[in-house]
Amino acid sequence: xxxxxxxxxxVFGYQHEQLFVALVRRKYPPFEGxxxxxxxxxxENESLEQAVRRELEEExxxxxxxxxxxxxxxxxxxxxxHRVVSVAYFGLVRxxxxxIVAATDAAEVAWFDTKDLPPLAxxxxxxxxxxxxxxxxxxxxxxxxxxxxxxQFPFGDLERLYMTILDQSIDRRNFRKKFMGFGILNExxxxxxxxxxxxxxKLYAFDVEQYNALKEKGFLFDIK
Amino acid sequence: xxxxxxxxxxVFGYQHEQLFVALVRRKYPPFEGxxxxxxxxxxENESLEQAVRRELEEExxxxxxxxxxxxxxxxxxxxxxHRVVSVAYFGLVRxxxxxIVAATDAAEVAWFDTKDLPPLAxxxxxxxxxxxxxxxxxxxxxxxxxxxxxxQFPFGDLERLYMTILDQSIDRRNFRKKFMGFGILNExxxxxxxxxxxxxxKLYAFDVEQYNALKEKGFLFDIK
DNA sequence: CCAAAAGTGTTCGCAGTACACCCATGC
DNA sequence: GCATGGGTGTACTGCGAACACTTTTGG
Numbered sequence: 001x002x003x004x005x006x007x008x009x010x011v012f013g014y015q016h017e018q019l020f021v022a023l024v025r026r027k028y029p030p031f032e033g034x035x036x037x038x039x040x041x042x043x044e045n046e047s048l049e050q051a052v053r054r055e056l057e058e059e060x061x062x063x064x065x066x067x068x069x070x071x072x073x074x075x076x077x078x079x080x081x082h083r084v085v086s087v088a089y090f091g092l093v094r095x096x097x098x099x100i101v102a103a104t105d106a107a108e109v110a111w112f113d114t115k116d117l118p119p120l121a122x123x124x125x126x127x128x129x130x131x132x133x134x135x136x137x138x139x140x141x142x143x144x145x146x147x148x149x150x151x152q153f154p155f156g157d158l159e160r161l162y163m164t165i166l167d168q169s170i171d172r173r174n175f176r177k178k179f180m181g182f183g184i185l186n187e188x189x190x191x192x193x194x195x196x197x198x199x200x201x202k203l204y205a206f207d208v209e210q211y212n213a214l215k216e217k218g219f220l221f222d223i224k
Numbered sequence: 225x226x227x228x229x230x231x232x233x234x235v236f237g238y239q240h241e242q243l244f245v246a247l248v249r250r251k252y253p254p255f256e257g258x259x260x261x262x263x264x265x266x267x268e269n270e271s272l273e274q275a276v277r278r279e280l281e282e283e284x285x286x287x288x289x290x291x292x293x294x295x296x297x298x299x300x301x302x303x304x305x306h307r308v309v310s311v312a313y314f315g316l317v318r319x320x321x322x323x324i325v326a327a328t329d330a331a332e333v334a335w336f337d338t339k340d341l342p343p344l345a346x347x348x349x350x351x352x353x354x355x356x357x358x359x360x361x362x363x364x365x366x367x368x369x370x371x372x373x374x375x376q377f378p379f380g381d382l383e384r385l386y387m388t389i390l391d392q393s394i395d396r397r398n399f400r401k402k403f404m405g406f407g408i409l410n411e412x413x414x415x416x417x418x419x420x421x422x423x424x425x426k427l428y429a430f431d432v433e434q435y436n437a438l439k440e441k442g443f444l445f446d447i448k
Numbered sequence: 449c450c451a452a453a454a455g456t457g458t459t460c461g462c463a464g465t466a467c468a469c470c471c472a473t474g475c
Numbered sequence: 476g477c478a479t480g481g482g483t484g485t486a487c488t489g490c491g492a493a494c495a496c497t498t499t500t501g502g
Binding site for chain 1: 451452453454455456457
Protein backbone atom coordinates (compact mmCIF):
# COMPACT_ATOMS: atom_id res chain seq x y z
CA UNK A 1 0.00 0.00 0.00
CA UNK A 2 1.41 3.34 -0.94
CA UNK A 3 1.38 6.57 1.01
CA UNK A 4 -2.06 7.96 1.68
CA UNK A 5 -2.85 11.64 1.56
CA UNK A 6 -5.27 13.25 3.97
CA UNK A 7 -6.24 16.67 5.24
CA UNK A 8 -7.05 17.87 8.73
CA UNK A 9 -8.72 21.10 9.66
CA UNK A 10 -8.27 23.15 12.79
CA VAL A 11 -11.34 25.33 12.84
CA PHE A 12 -11.62 28.08 15.40
CA GLY A 13 -14.70 29.87 16.58
CA TYR A 14 -14.96 32.72 19.04
CA GLN A 15 -17.78 33.67 21.37
CA HIS A 16 -18.18 35.19 24.80
CA GLU A 17 -14.47 35.62 25.37
CA GLN A 18 -13.75 32.01 24.63
CA LEU A 19 -11.86 30.50 21.74
CA PHE A 20 -13.27 27.20 20.53
CA VAL A 21 -12.09 24.41 18.23
CA ALA A 22 -14.30 22.07 16.31
CA LEU A 23 -13.63 18.40 17.04
CA VAL A 24 -15.26 15.19 15.89
CA ARG A 25 -15.53 11.92 17.71
CA ARG A 26 -13.95 8.98 15.95
CA LYS A 27 -16.29 6.08 15.19
CA TYR A 28 -13.69 3.54 14.21
CA PRO A 29 -10.24 2.42 15.32
CA PRO A 30 -7.61 3.56 15.75
CA PHE A 31 -8.46 5.96 18.56
CA GLU A 32 -12.10 4.88 18.45
CA GLY A 33 -14.14 7.18 20.64
CA UNK A 34 -11.38 9.77 20.89
CA UNK A 35 -11.86 13.31 19.76
CA UNK A 36 -10.00 14.35 16.63
CA UNK A 37 -9.70 17.15 14.13
CA UNK A 38 -12.15 16.88 11.26
CA UNK A 39 -10.49 15.59 8.12
CA UNK A 40 -10.08 12.69 5.78
CA UNK A 41 -8.53 11.41 2.62
CA UNK A 42 -8.04 13.53 -0.45
CA UNK A 43 -9.91 12.38 -3.53
CA GLU A 44 -8.26 11.91 -6.88
CA ASN A 45 -9.73 14.93 -8.58
CA GLU A 46 -10.13 17.56 -5.95
CA SER A 47 -7.66 20.16 -4.77
CA LEU A 48 -6.39 20.07 -1.21
CA GLU A 49 -8.56 22.97 -0.24
CA GLN A 50 -11.59 21.37 -1.80
CA ALA A 51 -10.85 18.25 0.19
CA VAL A 52 -10.77 20.19 3.45
CA ARG A 53 -14.02 21.96 2.65
CA ARG A 54 -15.73 18.75 1.63
CA GLU A 55 -14.67 16.91 4.76
CA LEU A 56 -15.72 19.81 6.93
CA GLU A 57 -19.07 19.88 5.23
CA GLU A 58 -19.58 16.14 5.56
CA GLU A 59 -18.44 15.79 9.14
CA UNK A 60 -19.54 18.99 10.73
CA UNK A 61 -21.69 21.05 8.38
CA UNK A 62 -19.62 24.04 9.40
CA UNK A 63 -19.65 27.05 7.10
CA UNK A 64 -16.10 28.25 6.99
CA UNK A 65 -15.24 31.90 6.62
CA UNK A 66 -11.46 31.86 6.30
CA UNK A 67 -9.15 29.03 5.38
CA UNK A 68 -5.42 28.76 4.91
CA UNK A 69 -2.90 26.00 4.70
CA UNK A 70 -1.04 25.42 7.93
CA UNK A 71 1.57 22.72 7.59
CA UNK A 72 2.02 19.21 6.28
CA UNK A 73 2.59 16.44 8.76
CA UNK A 74 4.23 13.35 7.42
CA UNK A 75 6.23 11.49 10.04
CA UNK A 76 6.07 7.77 9.46
CA UNK A 77 4.16 6.28 12.36
CA UNK A 78 1.85 9.19 13.06
CA UNK A 79 -0.93 6.84 12.01
CA UNK A 80 -0.36 3.44 13.59
CA UNK A 81 -1.68 1.46 10.64
CA HIS A 82 -0.70 3.05 7.35
CA ARG A 83 1.60 5.75 6.22
CA VAL A 84 -0.62 8.81 6.11
CA VAL A 85 0.63 12.26 5.22
CA SER A 86 -1.76 14.98 6.21
CA VAL A 87 -1.98 18.52 4.95
CA ALA A 88 -3.37 20.57 7.81
CA TYR A 89 -5.41 23.73 7.30
CA PHE A 90 -6.62 26.25 9.75
CA GLY A 91 -9.94 27.99 9.48
CA LEU A 92 -12.12 30.56 11.16
CA VAL A 93 -15.89 30.76 11.45
CA ARG A 94 -18.30 33.47 12.53
CA UNK A 95 -20.33 33.12 15.71
CA UNK A 96 -23.56 33.21 13.73
CA UNK A 97 -22.37 30.23 11.70
CA UNK A 98 -22.04 27.79 14.55
CA UNK A 99 -23.91 26.80 17.61
CA ILE A 100 -22.02 25.93 20.71
CA VAL A 101 -22.64 22.28 21.32
CA ALA A 102 -21.42 20.91 24.60
CA ALA A 103 -19.52 17.67 24.31
CA THR A 104 -21.59 14.70 25.34
CA ASP A 105 -21.07 10.99 24.94
CA ALA A 106 -23.57 10.97 22.14
CA ALA A 107 -22.26 13.96 20.24
CA GLU A 108 -20.32 13.46 17.07
CA VAL A 109 -19.20 17.03 16.64
CA ALA A 110 -18.53 19.56 19.34
CA TRP A 111 -16.85 22.84 20.03
CA PHE A 112 -14.26 22.73 22.78
CA ASP A 113 -12.78 25.63 24.62
CA THR A 114 -9.13 25.72 23.63
CA LYS A 115 -8.25 26.03 27.28
CA ASP A 116 -10.01 22.83 28.18
CA LEU A 117 -9.30 20.16 25.63
CA PRO A 118 -9.83 16.41 25.75
CA PRO A 119 -7.11 13.96 24.71
CA LEU A 120 -6.88 13.93 20.94
CA ALA A 121 -6.23 11.19 18.42
CA UNK A 122 -2.97 10.83 16.49
CA UNK A 123 -0.69 13.89 16.58
CA UNK A 124 -3.66 16.23 16.56
CA UNK A 125 -2.58 18.00 19.72
CA UNK A 126 0.59 18.95 17.95
CA UNK A 127 -1.32 20.21 14.93
CA UNK A 128 -3.67 22.18 17.12
CA UNK A 129 -0.78 23.77 18.98
CA UNK A 130 0.73 24.88 15.74
CA UNK A 131 -2.58 26.31 14.57
CA UNK A 132 -3.03 28.23 17.80
CA UNK A 133 0.44 29.61 17.47
CA UNK A 134 -0.22 30.63 13.90
CA UNK A 135 -3.49 32.25 14.83
CA UNK A 136 -1.89 34.28 17.60
CA UNK A 137 1.02 35.48 15.57
CA UNK A 138 -1.03 36.18 12.47
CA UNK A 139 -3.53 38.16 14.48
CA UNK A 140 -0.82 40.71 15.16
CA UNK A 141 0.05 41.43 11.56
CA UNK A 142 -3.11 40.68 9.60
CA UNK A 143 -6.67 41.48 10.63
CA UNK A 144 -7.85 37.89 10.30
CA UNK A 145 -9.58 38.18 13.63
CA UNK A 146 -12.42 39.88 11.81
CA UNK A 147 -13.30 36.51 10.35
CA UNK A 148 -14.22 35.38 13.83
CA UNK A 149 -16.82 38.08 14.29
CA UNK A 150 -20.19 38.66 12.69
CA UNK A 151 -20.20 41.02 9.71
CA GLN A 152 -21.39 43.79 11.99
CA PHE A 153 -19.93 44.07 15.42
CA PRO A 154 -19.41 46.57 18.19
CA PHE A 155 -15.81 47.62 18.59
CA GLY A 156 -15.60 46.24 22.08
CA ASP A 157 -16.03 42.74 20.68
CA LEU A 158 -12.89 43.17 18.66
CA GLU A 159 -10.97 44.30 21.71
CA ARG A 160 -12.14 41.34 23.71
CA LEU A 161 -11.36 38.99 20.87
CA TYR A 162 -7.76 40.16 20.78
CA MET A 163 -7.44 40.00 24.54
CA THR A 164 -8.90 36.50 24.64
CA ILE A 165 -6.82 35.02 21.88
CA LEU A 166 -3.58 36.75 22.79
CA ASP A 167 -4.37 36.11 26.43
CA GLN A 168 -3.27 39.53 27.59
CA SER A 169 -4.84 42.81 28.45
CA ILE A 170 -4.87 45.59 25.87
CA ASP A 171 -5.08 49.33 26.35
CA ARG A 172 -8.47 50.19 24.89
CA ARG A 173 -7.52 53.70 23.84
CA ASN A 174 -4.31 52.71 22.07
CA PHE A 175 -5.92 49.71 20.45
CA ARG A 176 -8.77 51.69 19.05
CA LYS A 177 -6.51 54.49 17.89
CA LYS A 178 -4.29 52.09 16.05
CA PHE A 179 -6.94 49.86 14.58
CA MET A 180 -9.02 52.77 13.40
CA GLY A 181 -5.95 54.32 11.89
CA PHE A 182 -5.84 51.58 9.28
CA GLY A 183 -9.14 52.77 7.90
CA ILE A 184 -10.42 49.28 7.26
CA LEU A 185 -13.47 49.56 9.47
CA ASN A 186 -16.62 51.40 8.46
CA GLU A 187 -18.87 52.83 11.07
CA UNK A 188 -22.42 51.80 10.32
CA UNK A 189 -25.45 54.07 10.49
CA UNK A 190 -27.24 51.23 12.23
CA UNK A 191 -27.70 52.12 15.80
CA UNK A 192 -26.09 50.17 18.53
CA UNK A 193 -27.04 46.57 18.99
CA UNK A 194 -28.91 45.52 22.04
CA UNK A 195 -26.56 45.67 24.94
CA UNK A 196 -27.11 43.42 27.90
CA UNK A 197 -25.50 45.85 30.22
CA UNK A 198 -23.91 49.25 29.96
CA UNK A 199 -23.85 51.70 27.09
CA UNK A 200 -24.37 50.09 23.67
CA UNK A 201 -21.50 50.47 21.22
CA LYS A 202 -21.63 51.66 17.63
CA LEU A 203 -21.53 48.95 15.00
CA TYR A 204 -18.69 48.54 12.55
CA ALA A 205 -18.09 46.47 9.44
CA PHE A 206 -14.87 45.32 7.84
CA ASP A 207 -14.12 47.19 4.61
CA VAL A 208 -12.56 44.52 2.43
CA GLU A 209 -12.03 46.88 -0.51
CA GLN A 210 -10.09 49.31 1.58
CA TYR A 211 -8.10 46.52 3.13
CA ASN A 212 -7.06 45.06 -0.20
CA ALA A 213 -6.07 48.48 -1.46
CA LEU A 214 -3.87 48.95 1.57
CA LYS A 215 -2.37 45.50 1.23
CA GLU A 216 -1.41 46.24 -2.36
CA LYS A 217 0.61 49.19 -1.24
CA GLY A 218 2.14 47.10 1.49
CA PHE A 219 1.28 48.32 4.92
CA LEU A 220 2.27 47.05 8.31
CA PHE A 221 -0.46 45.94 10.60
CA ASP A 222 1.39 45.13 13.78
CA ILE A 223 -1.19 45.08 16.53
CA LYS A 224 -0.05 44.39 20.05
CA UNK B 225 -3.51 5.03 -9.74
CA UNK B 226 -3.76 6.87 -6.49
CA UNK B 227 -2.32 10.21 -5.52
CA UNK B 228 1.45 10.35 -5.51
CA UNK B 229 3.44 12.26 -2.96
CA UNK B 230 6.61 14.11 -3.83
CA UNK B 231 8.88 16.79 -2.45
CA UNK B 232 10.57 19.71 -4.14
CA UNK B 233 13.39 21.78 -2.75
CA UNK B 234 14.17 25.42 -3.38
CA VAL B 235 17.78 25.73 -2.34
CA PHE B 236 19.38 29.13 -2.21
CA GLY B 237 23.05 30.00 -2.23
CA TYR B 238 24.65 33.39 -1.96
CA GLN B 239 27.94 34.62 -3.31
CA HIS B 240 29.37 37.83 -4.68
CA GLU B 241 26.20 39.80 -4.22
CA GLN B 242 24.13 37.30 -6.14
CA LEU B 243 21.42 35.00 -4.93
CA PHE B 244 21.39 31.62 -6.63
CA VAL B 245 18.97 28.70 -6.82
CA ALA B 246 19.92 25.12 -7.50
CA LEU B 247 18.14 23.61 -10.49
CA VAL B 248 18.35 20.25 -12.22
CA ARG B 249 17.75 19.44 -15.82
CA ARG B 250 15.01 16.92 -16.46
CA LYS B 251 16.05 13.81 -18.36
CA TYR B 252 12.61 12.44 -19.06
CA PRO B 253 9.19 13.71 -20.11
CA PRO B 254 7.23 15.63 -19.19
CA PHE B 255 9.24 18.80 -19.57
CA GLU B 256 12.24 16.80 -20.79
CA GLY B 257 15.26 19.07 -21.00
CA UNK B 258 13.65 21.79 -18.92
CA UNK B 259 15.16 23.01 -15.70
CA UNK B 260 13.31 22.11 -12.52
CA UNK B 261 13.62 22.15 -8.77
CA UNK B 262 15.35 19.12 -7.34
CA UNK B 263 12.88 16.67 -5.84
CA UNK B 264 11.14 13.36 -6.23
CA UNK B 265 8.77 10.90 -4.71
CA UNK B 266 8.61 10.21 -1.00
CA UNK B 267 9.46 6.66 0.02
CA GLU B 268 7.26 4.58 2.24
CA ASN B 269 9.41 4.72 5.35
CA GLU B 270 11.10 8.08 5.32
CA SER B 271 9.90 11.38 6.73
CA LEU B 272 9.22 14.28 4.39
CA GLU B 273 12.39 16.02 5.45
CA GLN B 274 14.41 12.86 4.94
CA ALA B 275 12.92 12.62 1.47
CA VAL B 276 14.04 16.13 0.60
CA ARG B 277 17.53 15.53 1.93
CA ARG B 278 17.84 12.25 0.09
CA GLU B 279 16.70 13.68 -3.20
CA LEU B 280 19.01 16.64 -2.82
CA GLU B 281 21.89 14.32 -2.08
CA GLU B 282 21.10 12.06 -5.04
CA GLU B 283 20.46 14.75 -7.60
CA UNK B 284 22.85 17.48 -6.59
CA UNK B 285 25.21 16.35 -3.85
CA UNK B 286 24.47 19.63 -2.11
CA UNK B 287 25.18 19.85 1.60
CA UNK B 288 22.29 21.74 3.07
CA UNK B 289 22.70 24.04 6.04
CA UNK B 290 19.15 25.08 6.79
CA UNK B 291 15.89 23.50 5.77
CA UNK B 292 12.28 24.29 6.46
CA UNK B 293 8.94 23.33 5.02
CA UNK B 294 7.53 25.89 2.64
CA UNK B 295 4.12 24.88 1.37
CA UNK B 296 2.28 21.94 -0.13
CA UNK B 297 1.17 22.19 -3.72
CA UNK B 298 -1.61 19.91 -4.72
CA UNK B 299 -3.70 21.31 -7.55
CA UNK B 300 -4.96 18.55 -9.81
CA UNK B 301 -3.26 19.04 -13.14
CA UNK B 302 0.00 20.50 -11.90
CA UNK B 303 1.61 17.36 -13.28
CA UNK B 304 0.13 16.60 -16.71
CA UNK B 305 0.18 12.82 -16.25
CA HIS B 306 -0.65 11.83 -12.71
CA ARG B 307 -2.02 13.47 -9.66
CA VAL B 308 1.08 14.50 -7.76
CA VAL B 309 0.99 16.43 -4.52
CA SER B 310 4.30 17.97 -3.65
CA VAL B 311 5.54 19.20 -0.30
CA ALA B 312 7.98 22.00 -1.04
CA TYR B 313 10.87 22.89 1.24
CA PHE B 314 13.25 25.75 1.16
CA GLY B 315 16.89 25.49 2.07
CA LEU B 316 20.05 27.50 2.40
CA VAL B 317 23.66 26.49 1.78
CA ARG B 318 26.99 28.10 2.60
CA UNK B 319 29.21 29.41 -0.16
CA UNK B 320 31.93 26.94 0.79
CA UNK B 321 29.47 24.10 0.25
CA UNK B 322 28.76 24.70 -3.38
CA UNK B 323 30.63 25.56 -6.48
CA ILE B 324 29.06 27.86 -8.95
CA VAL B 325 28.46 25.83 -12.07
CA ALA B 326 27.40 27.72 -15.14
CA ALA B 327 24.46 26.21 -16.93
CA THR B 328 25.48 24.40 -20.09
CA ASP B 329 23.62 22.01 -22.33
CA ALA B 330 25.51 19.14 -20.78
CA ALA B 331 25.07 20.12 -17.16
CA GLU B 332 22.60 18.25 -15.02
CA VAL B 333 22.75 20.55 -12.03
CA ALA B 334 23.42 24.26 -12.01
CA TRP B 335 23.11 27.33 -9.90
CA PHE B 336 21.11 30.11 -11.49
CA ASP B 337 21.04 33.71 -10.50
CA THR B 338 17.55 34.35 -9.20
CA LYS B 339 17.41 37.42 -11.38
CA ASP B 340 18.05 35.46 -14.54
CA LEU B 341 16.05 32.26 -14.53
CA PRO B 342 15.25 29.84 -17.35
CA PRO B 343 11.73 28.56 -17.96
CA LEU B 344 10.94 25.95 -15.35
CA ALA B 345 8.98 22.71 -15.43
CA UNK B 346 5.55 22.26 -13.85
CA UNK B 347 4.53 25.00 -11.41
CA UNK B 348 8.08 25.40 -10.20
CA UNK B 349 8.18 29.10 -10.96
CA UNK B 350 5.31 29.53 -8.61
CA UNK B 351 7.05 27.51 -5.91
CA UNK B 352 10.23 29.47 -6.38
CA UNK B 353 8.41 32.77 -6.12
CA UNK B 354 6.89 31.69 -2.86
CA UNK B 355 10.27 30.60 -1.54
CA UNK B 356 11.84 33.91 -2.49
CA UNK B 357 9.06 35.73 -0.78
CA UNK B 358 9.47 33.63 2.34
CA UNK B 359 13.22 34.14 2.35
CA UNK B 360 12.86 37.91 2.08
CA UNK B 361 10.28 38.22 4.77
CA UNK B 362 11.94 35.77 7.12
CA UNK B 363 15.25 37.55 6.74
CA UNK B 364 13.72 40.53 8.47
CA UNK B 365 12.61 38.74 11.59
CA UNK B 366 14.99 35.81 11.96
CA UNK B 367 18.70 35.79 11.27
CA UNK B 368 18.50 32.93 8.81
CA UNK B 369 20.73 34.84 6.44
CA UNK B 370 23.66 33.61 8.50
CA UNK B 371 23.07 30.19 7.00
CA UNK B 372 24.06 31.62 3.65
CA UNK B 373 27.49 32.70 4.86
CA UNK B 374 30.54 30.75 5.89
CA UNK B 375 30.88 30.10 9.62
CA GLN B 376 33.32 33.00 9.83
CA PHE B 377 32.63 36.09 7.86
CA PRO B 378 33.44 39.78 7.76
CA PHE B 379 30.54 41.96 8.75
CA GLY B 380 30.41 43.62 5.37
CA ASP B 381 29.37 40.33 3.82
CA LEU B 382 26.30 40.29 5.99
CA GLU B 383 25.41 43.82 4.95
CA ARG B 384 25.77 42.98 1.30
CA LEU B 385 23.76 39.80 1.74
CA TYR B 386 20.83 41.74 3.15
CA MET B 387 21.07 44.38 0.48
CA THR B 388 21.22 41.80 -2.27
CA ILE B 389 18.35 39.66 -1.09
CA LEU B 390 16.10 42.50 -0.02
CA ASP B 391 17.15 44.42 -3.11
CA GLN B 392 17.52 47.72 -1.35
CA SER B 393 20.27 49.81 0.13
CA ILE B 394 20.86 49.71 3.86
CA ASP B 395 22.47 52.27 6.11
CA ARG B 396 25.68 50.57 7.24
CA ARG B 397 25.87 52.32 10.58
CA ASN B 398 22.30 51.62 11.60
CA PHE B 399 22.44 48.07 10.35
CA ARG B 400 25.55 47.30 12.32
CA LYS B 401 24.28 49.01 15.42
CA LYS B 402 21.08 47.03 15.35
CA PHE B 403 22.48 43.67 14.40
CA MET B 404 25.26 43.91 16.96
CA GLY B 405 22.71 44.91 19.55
CA PHE B 406 21.23 41.43 19.44
CA GLY B 407 24.47 40.03 20.77
CA ILE B 408 24.34 36.96 18.58
CA LEU B 409 27.62 37.61 16.79
CA ASN B 410 31.00 36.91 18.32
CA GLU B 411 34.00 38.85 17.19
CA UNK B 412 36.79 36.42 16.48
CA UNK B 413 40.39 36.89 17.51
CA UNK B 414 41.36 35.68 14.07
CA UNK B 415 42.68 38.59 12.14
CA UNK B 416 40.94 39.83 9.10
CA UNK B 417 40.61 37.57 6.14
CA UNK B 418 42.49 38.36 2.99
CA UNK B 419 40.82 41.30 1.40
CA UNK B 420 41.00 41.80 -2.31
CA UNK B 421 40.83 45.51 -1.96
CA UNK B 422 40.49 48.00 0.85
CA UNK B 423 40.83 47.51 4.56
CA UNK B 424 40.16 43.94 5.71
CA UNK B 425 37.23 43.50 8.07
CA LYS B 426 37.18 41.71 11.39
CA LEU B 427 35.73 38.23 11.35
CA TYR B 428 32.55 37.27 13.17
CA ALA B 429 30.81 34.01 13.97
CA PHE B 430 27.17 33.32 14.75
CA ASP B 431 26.63 32.50 18.41
CA VAL B 432 23.92 29.87 18.29
CA GLU B 433 23.79 29.46 22.08
CA GLN B 434 23.18 33.12 22.61
CA TYR B 435 20.61 33.15 19.85
CA ASN B 436 18.63 30.28 21.31
CA ALA B 437 18.72 31.88 24.73
CA LEU B 438 17.30 35.05 23.26
CA LYS B 439 14.69 33.18 21.30
CA GLU B 440 13.49 31.47 24.47
CA LYS B 441 12.83 34.79 26.05
CA GLY B 442 11.09 35.94 22.92
CA PHE B 443 12.80 38.83 21.30
CA LEU B 444 11.99 40.75 18.18
CA PHE B 445 14.50 40.68 15.40
CA ASP B 446 13.04 43.05 12.85
CA ILE B 447 15.83 44.05 10.51
CA LYS B 448 15.02 46.49 7.72
C1' DC C 449 -28.85 56.76 41.46
C1' DC C 450 -26.00 52.92 40.62
C1' DA C 451 -23.64 49.57 37.77
C1' DA C 452 -21.64 48.50 33.46
C1' DA C 453 -19.55 49.29 29.28
C1' DA C 454 -18.40 52.97 25.55
C1' DG C 455 -15.83 56.68 24.09
C1' DT C 456 -11.96 59.86 24.05
C1' DG C 457 -6.47 63.10 24.37
C1' DT C 458 -2.09 64.02 26.18
C1' DT C 459 2.49 63.17 27.71
C1' DC C 460 6.83 60.59 27.68
C1' DG C 461 10.51 57.80 26.20
C1' DC C 462 12.74 55.09 22.97
C1' DA C 463 13.94 53.25 18.81
C1' DG C 464 14.25 54.00 13.88
C1' DT C 465 16.31 57.05 10.66
C1' DA C 466 19.22 60.26 8.54
C1' DC C 467 23.67 61.67 7.90
C1' DA C 468 29.76 62.16 6.98
C1' DC C 469 34.25 61.60 8.25
C1' DC C 470 38.53 59.05 9.46
C1' DC C 471 41.11 54.47 9.23
C1' DA C 472 43.60 50.42 7.39
C1' DT C 473 45.24 48.02 3.59
C1' DG C 474 47.03 46.83 -1.39
C1' DC C 475 48.92 48.41 -5.35
C1' DG D 476 49.29 58.62 -2.67
C1' DC D 477 45.29 56.77 -4.33
C1' DA D 478 41.55 53.69 -4.48
C1' DT D 479 38.72 50.67 -1.91
C1' DG D 480 36.17 49.05 1.66
C1' DG D 481 35.99 49.10 7.17
C1' DG D 482 34.61 51.32 11.24
C1' DT D 483 32.20 54.70 14.07
C1' DG D 484 28.54 58.88 16.85
C1' DT D 485 24.92 62.27 17.06
C1' DA D 486 20.67 64.65 16.48
C1' DC D 487 15.80 64.37 15.14
C1' DT D 488 11.40 62.57 14.88
C1' DG D 489 7.53 59.77 14.97
C1' DC D 490 5.33 55.96 17.08
C1' DG D 491 4.27 52.91 20.87
C1' DA D 492 3.15 52.99 25.75
C1' DA D 493 1.19 54.70 29.80
C1' DC D 494 -2.54 56.74 31.85
C1' DA D 495 -8.30 58.50 33.89
C1' DC D 496 -12.36 60.71 33.36
C1' DT D 497 -16.93 61.53 31.14
C1' DT D 498 -21.01 59.59 28.66
C1' DT D 499 -24.76 56.54 27.73
C1' DT D 500 -27.76 53.05 28.78
C1' DG D 501 -30.59 49.53 31.79
C1' DG D 502 -32.36 48.39 36.02
